[in-house]
Amino acid sequence: MGGKQNIISLAVFIVVAAGFPWILPSEYYISILILSGITAIAVVGLNLLLGFAGQISLGHAAFFGISAYTSAILTTNYGFPVLAGIICGIFLSAIVAFLIGMPALKLKALSLAMATLGFGLIVYIFMNETITLTGGPSGFVGIPRFNIMGYDFYSDLAYYYLVASSLTVVIIISLNLINSRAGRALKAIHSSENAARVMGINVHRYKLFVFVLSAVFAALAGGLYAHYLSFVAPSAFGFHASLQLIVMAILGGMSSVWGGVIGALFLTSMPEFLRIYEELETILYGLILILCMMFMPQGLAGGLGKLAGYVSGKLFRRGLK
Amino acid sequence: MNKDAALLKCSDIYVRFGGVMALSGVSFQAEKNSISALIGPNGAGKTTLLNVITGMISQSEGSIEFKSRDLSSIAAHIRSQEGMIRTFQNLEVFAHMSVLENVMTGAHNRYKYTVLDSILKTPKYFARERQCRDAALEKLKFVGLEKERDLPALDLPYGKQRLLELARAICGDPALILLDEPAAGLNSRETRTLGEVIAAIRQDFGITVVLVEHDMELVMSISDQITVLNFGQVIAKGTPRDIQNNPEVIEAYLGSDD
Amino acid sequence: MDLGSILQYLVSGLTVGSTYGLTALGFTIIFNATRVINFAQGEFVMLGGMLAVFFAGALNLGVFPAVLLAVSCTTLVGVCMERLTIRPVQGANVVNIIIITIGVSIFIRGVVMLFLGKDTFSLPPFFGTEALEFFGAMIIPQSIWILLITMLVLVGLRTYFNKTIFGKAMLACSFEQKAAHLVGISVDRMIMLSFAISALVGSIGGVILTPITLTSYDVGIMLGLKGFAACILGGLGNPFGAAAGGLIIGVLESFGAGFISSAYKDAFAFIILLVILFVKPSGIFGRADIERV
Numbered sequence: 018m019g020g021k022q023n024i025i026s027l028a029v030f031i032v033v034a035a036g037f038p039w040i041l042p043s044e045y046y047i048s049i050l051i052l053s054g055i056t057a058i059a060v061v062g063l064n065l066l067l068g069f070a071g072q073i074s075l076g077h078a079a080f081f082g083i084s085a086y087t088s089a090i091l092t093t094n095y096g097f098p099v100l101a102g103i104i105c106g107i108f109l110s111a112i113v114a115f116l117i118g119m120p121a122l123k124l125k126a127l128s129l130a131m132a133t134l135g136f137g138l139i140v141y142i143f144m145n146e147t148i149t150l151t152g153g154p155s156g157f158v159g160i161p162r163f164n165i166m167g168y169d170f171y172s173d174l175a176y177y178y179l180v181a182s183s184l185t186v187v188i189i190i191s192l193n194l195i196n197s198r199a200g201r202a203l204k205a206i207h208s209s210e211n212a213a214r215v216m217g218i219n220v221h222r223y224k225l226f227v228f229v230l231s232a233v234f235a236a237l238a239g240g241l242y243a244h245y246l247s248f249v250a251p252s253a254f255g256f257h258a259s260l261q262l263i264v265m266a267i268l269g270g271m272s273s274v275w276g277g278v279i280g281a282l283f284l285t286s287m288p289e290f291l292r293i294y295e296e297l298e299t300i301l302y303g304l305i306l307i308l309c310m311m312f313m314p315q316g317l318a319g320g321l322g323k324l325a326g327y328v329s330g331k332l333f334r335r336g337l338k
Numbered sequence: 339m340n341k342d343a344a345l346l347k348c349s350d351i352y353v354r355f356g357g358v359m360a361l362s363g364v365s366f367q368a369e370k371n372s373i374s375a376l377i378g379p380n381g382a383g384k385t386t387l388l389n390v391i392t393g394m395i396s397q398s399e400g401s402i403e404f405k406s407r408d409l410s411s412i413a414a415h416i417r418s419q420e421g422m423i424r425t426f427q428n429l430e431v432f433a434h435m436s437v438l439e440n441v442m443t444g445a446h447n448r449y450k451y452t453v454l455d456s457i458l459k460t461p462k463y464f465a466r467e468r469q470c471r472d473a474a475l476e477k478l479k480f481v482g483l484e485k486e487r488d489l490p491a492l493d494l495p496y497g498k499q500r501l502l503e504l505a506r507a508i509c510g511d512p513a514l515i516l517l518d519e520p521a522a523g524l525n526s527r528e529t530r531t532l533g534e535v536i537a538a539i540r541q542d543f544g545i546t547v548v549l550v551e552h553d554m555e556l557v558m559s560i561s562d563q564i565t566v567l568n569f570g571q572v573i574a575k576g577t578p579r580d581i582q583n584n585p586e587v588i589e590a591y592l593g594s595d596d
Numbered sequence: 597m598d599l600g601s602i603l604q605y606l607v608s609g610l611t612v613g614s615t616y617g618l619t620a621l622g623f624t625i626i627f628n629a630t631r632v633i634n635f636a637q638g639e640f641v642m643l644g645g646m647l648a649v650f651f652a653g654a655l656n657l658g659v660f661p662a663v664l665l666a667v668s669c670t671t672l673v674g675v676c677m678e679r680l681t682i683r684p685v686q687g688a689n690v691v692n693i694i695i696i697t698i699g700v701s702i703f704i705r706g707v708v709m710l711f712l713g714k715d716t717f718s719l720p721p722f723f724g725t726e727a728l729e730f731f732g733a734m735i736i737p738q739s740i741w742i743l744l745i746t747m748l749v750l751v752g753l754r755t756y757f758n759k760t761i762f763g764k765a766m767l768a769c770s771f772e773q774k775a776a777h778l779v780g781i782s783v784d785r786m787i788m789l790s791f792a793i794s795a796l797v798g799s800i801g802g803v804i805l806t807p808i809t810l811t812s813y814d815v816g817i818m819l820g821l822k823g824f825a826a827c828i829l830g831g832l833g834n835p836f837g838a839a840a841g842g843l844i845i846g847v848l849e850s851f852g853a854g855f856i857s858s859a860y861k862d863a864f865a866f867i868i869l870l871v872i873l874f875v876k877p878s879g880i881f882g883r884a885d886i887e888r889v
């Protein structure tokens with residue numbers, strides 16, 4: 018069942034995540050890490066839906082955005098405590114996910130892609146046009162930093178640890194879920210819906226469950242995002258953002274929870290490094306995407322896993338001799 | 339034989355696909371603890387009947403009664419929970435799960451715990467998972483796949499995937515199991531083993547079996563009752579001996595197909 | 597709500613809808629050959645317009661030579677895309693191929709941005725600028741050109757698929773690749789052809805619309821989405837449905853903009869689309885297949 022393997026990789030992750038800020042040359046990189054971590058929370062959730070249950074959502078950034086705006090508006094305009102704002106945002110996203118998932122998850126593959134894409138665009142258009150509420154295309158400013166019981170997470174380092182621990186919780190929940198009855202049901206649905214039904218699995222209910230759960234994770238990420246940047250604008254929640262989440266999940270590797278983390282880290286930080294090429298940034302980004310998929314069909318996690326297997330295999334065999 | 343002994347009773351089933359009448363007025367029943375075979379040439383409507391019984395497609399007319407309860411318009415997963423589980427003609431193993439996980443999935447509704455239990459890893463989670471695992475291992479041993487338990491199901495050879503589907507189906511502890519051409523693609527040695535396994539399923543677990551099969555030797559050797567379908571209609575019913583000597587069957591099926 | 601304005605909205609809807617329809621047609625042709633949704637389809641449409649602008653301006657060509665050159669170049673891009681990124685990964689997971697097409701679309705956008713810049717460009721209309729009055733609606737000649745050319749493309753494709761040996765071979769591939777291969781059809785070549793035709797049709801859609809709506813390096817994203825919506829709406833895999841779906845979305849949008857609010861016109865179109873999908877999942881012109889078990 019890989020339980021031991023999970024514990025080892027989790028321990029490695031926690032050590033690396035805790036030590037990361039101390040080996041980075043500047044504060045600036047911490048902010049990239051924070052954004053990567055926030056994105057990773059959403060991608061890990063999306064991967065439960067896409068990689069494990071095999072259901073696509075091309076509008077996931079909408080859940081990210083609904084929660085970010087909800088929390089931003091409630092805390093800034095109505096004086097809600099930040100934690101309450103985030104919780105409300107998560108709740109609203111979950112309800113919207115439930116309502117849209119209800120009919121949409123009855124659709125097959127590409128129709129589902131279209132339905133979720135359409136939903137995402139509708140939300141995006143409303144974010145742009147309801148100017149009195151959201152500030153419109155120019156965005157919503159002055160959102161308070163995350164604080165809890167009087168402690169402000171003002172330093173980036175503090176915020177980094179907040180995000181890293183949230184991500185760790187999300188990863189643990191996902192790992193535990195996958196190694197359970199519900200996880201097997203999701204994987205079964207991915208392989209064969211008919212066989213899953215024959216095993217007594219309520220296919221629609223499980224799809225809806227994982228859809229709402231992944232929306233909840235995206236919403237958590239949205240809340241952390243809004244209260245970090247103190248500014249949100251619709252452009253972060255449009256089709257491009259949804260596509261980005263999908264690409265991260267697939268590029269990272271859909272068959273493991275870690276794929277989402279690796280994909281998010283890789284694709285969030287890569288543009289920062291490509292930035293020095295200025296004009297060529299977009300071209301290189303596209304090129305890297307193409308090449309990765311052509312030569313690493315299992316994604317980065319798959320590639321790394323193979324590498325790890327190869328190395329440990331070598332070591333082990335040498336040890337035997 | 340009293341009437342209540344029928345575990346499954348389909349009456350007057352009609353199914354139409356566009357212009358094709360796949361089933362027209364088929365009635366079929368399976369007595370408790372029997373092995374009932376369903377035979378007929380390709381395209382006769384055997385798979386379609388299994389689909390209707392298990393709720394994969396809905397009939398345009400007719401009713402399905404199981405354990406004396408009308409299930410005619412009940413969702414497939416509920417029929418499964420009520421105790422009817424099937425296998426598929428075109429194998430539907432969960433390709434990317436391990437062999438053991440496949441069989442554990444079969445017991446989805448037998449060892450229940452909530453999502454919260456699994457996220458918090460409560461004692462209930464561990465207890466139920468262990469029970470589920472033990473049950474699955476027992477079924478794997480029963481079909482002779484215990485060595486392959488950690489392989490991805492995809493990596494099993496064809497014949498073993500068939501056995502895996504069988505193990506997965508019985509792990510749900512059904513009252514009725516419906517097998518769609520379980521011997522297709524098996525060699526004669528594998529087919530004999532399969533026959534023994536099917537007989538044991540009834541013997542050891544008390545599961546009623548509906549068997550769709552082309553392999554006449556297998557059908558004749560283990561069935562109590564045989565129903566013959568042709569062009570979506572029942573053309574004969576009886577014991578293996580009756581069927582072997584029925585001229586209409588010989589013409590429609592045995593004569594033309596083999 | 598007089599007849600004139602209704603007619604006006606209808607015509608402008610059909611005009612934009614033609615481009616959506618041609619984009620959708622491109623999606624459908626590649627989907628039928630490969631089961632892949634080509635996310636770079638919108639970039640073909642963008643390339644048609646942008647290259648025409650470039651050839652007309654920088655090379656000082658007339659509109660017609662520029663248009664022809666732009667369409668040919670885009671077709672070539674389609675072929676190159678297939679040879680360089682799709683054929684090498686033959687047999688790969690559909691999801692992976694879709695990500696590759698996303699990569700290609702980002703790449704093409706990046707190249708266009710690098711060489712042609714981020715500005716918005718216009719193209720002179722093909723013939724005539726004087727609007728005609730028709731029952732109180734003002735109709736510009738370009739609209740008529742767009743509808744005519746779209747019709748022509750549809751008729752041409754129909755003839756191609758029904759009458760020519762290549763067209764029939766492509767149809768055969770879309771039904772059953774293995775069988776097509778067995779009867780000696782080169783599936784590789786058919787897939788390449790499908791990319792060529794998709795790029796051709798898409799770039800025509802892009803170039804005919806440019807005189808009306810202007811163009812820039814990033815118009816492909818929205819056009820691609822509308823085209824995708826159109827082919828799902830029409831019933832995926834059905835070329836006629838795709839074209840019709842495009843026209844329907846164009847008209848919905850146009851009426852939404854006219855009678856509700858121009859800010860929400862896209863939202864309006866997508867809401868209708870969702871409702872249709874939820875009521876009839878196989879699309880307006882799609883047949884609901886019962887999945888074989």
Ligand SMILES: Nc1ncnc2c1ncn2[C@@H]1O[C@H](COP(=O)(O)OP(=O)(O)O)[C@@H](O)[C@H]1O
Nearest residue numbers: 355358360380381382383384385386886887888
């Ligand atoms: N999903 C479907 N769509 C259209 N026709 C079908 C479908 N499933 C089965 N059929 C048709 O119904 C008839 C019965 O098929 P089936 O039940 O599979 O036969 P059998 O299992 O006896 O070989 C055949 O003519 C077949 O072509």
Ligand SMILES: [Mg+2]
Nearest residue numbers: 384385386427
């Ligand atoms: Mg059959």
